[in-house]
Amino acid sequence: MEELYKAIEEKIKASGYPRKISGEEVYDDICDQIDGKENGSYVLLSKFDDDVIFEYHITIMDSEFNLGILTMRTSEGVFEANFDE
Secondary structure, three states, rough: OHHHHHHHHHHHHOOOOOOOOHHHHHHHHHHHHHHOOOEEEEEEEEEEEEEEEEEEEEEOOOOOEEEEEEEEEOOOOEEEEEEEO
């Protein structure tokens, strides 16, 4: 799992996101957001910090999910990480 967390962090940092980020916290937030949802595509919002909104574009399948795009809206600007690239 550590490799997955690190990959999430690297993708977010590559988008120019200027704040400290934990791949584990992002992954856990996604899992909390999708818990109990049926298969399909979703746009989910999460208030990650006081002034940061994370917008997840996620496809949920039977036993897994795919995070396509993560948009982070902050007071510093808007940053987008495309996890499909």
